[in-house]
Amino acid sequence: MYEKKEFKDIETMTKEEAVDEVNAFFKGNTKFIDQAKTLIYSTHGFLKIHQMRLGIDFMDWEKCMFLWIDTKFGNKHLAYDKGRTGSDTHGIDSYEVVIYDRDTMEKEEFHYGRGRESL
Numbered sequence: 001m002y003e004k005k006e007f008k009d010i011e012t013m014t015k016e017e018a019v020d021e022v023n024a025f026f027k028g029n030t031k032f033i034d035q036a037k038t039l040i041y042s043t044h045g046f047l048k049i050h051q052m053r054l055g056i057d058f059m060d061w062e063k064c065m066f067l068w069i070d071t072k073f074g075n076k077h078l079a080y081d082k083g084r085t086g087s088d089t090h091g092i093d094s095y096e097v098v099i100y101d102r103d104t105m106e107k108e109e110f111h112y113g114r115g116r117e118s119l
Contacts (some may be wrong), residue, residue, distance in 0.1 A: 002055045013048045015040050022067065025052045032065050032080050035095060045072030060087040074102040083115065091115035 004082060007013070013021075024037045040046060046069065054067040063074055063082040077098040083089030094113025101107070 004053045006051045007049050010048055015046055018049050023051055026065060036067050036078055039078050043071055058070055060084050060089045074100040080082050
């Protein structure tokens with residue numbers, strides 16, 4: 001199962017509106033929601049959510065979640081992956097944050113959790 005929600009036609013939203021969207025879309029995934037709220041509330045120049053994706057029992061993943069937010073300076077991605085038992089991804093249970101700077105075209109990546117280095 002794979003779900004996606006995009007906000008292409010919206011130019012801006014408040015951080016509170018974004019958190020409401022995250023809560024509704026990722027319902028029941030408390031740890032990811034908490035991480036997403038922290039990312040949204042701590043983002044200087046927040047504009048809107050660009051896209052959210054949720055995959056449950058999707059390909060080699062037991063669960064994969066993705067949040068992309070637009071900022072005045074670029075965009076940020078938050079991803080969570082939990083591998084499926086019996087697949088090459090079985091040891092992965094990790095988060096990734098990627099920050100893209102529109103002006104310099106540079107990115108910073110932060111990984112935390114278990115098993116990401118095995119990909």
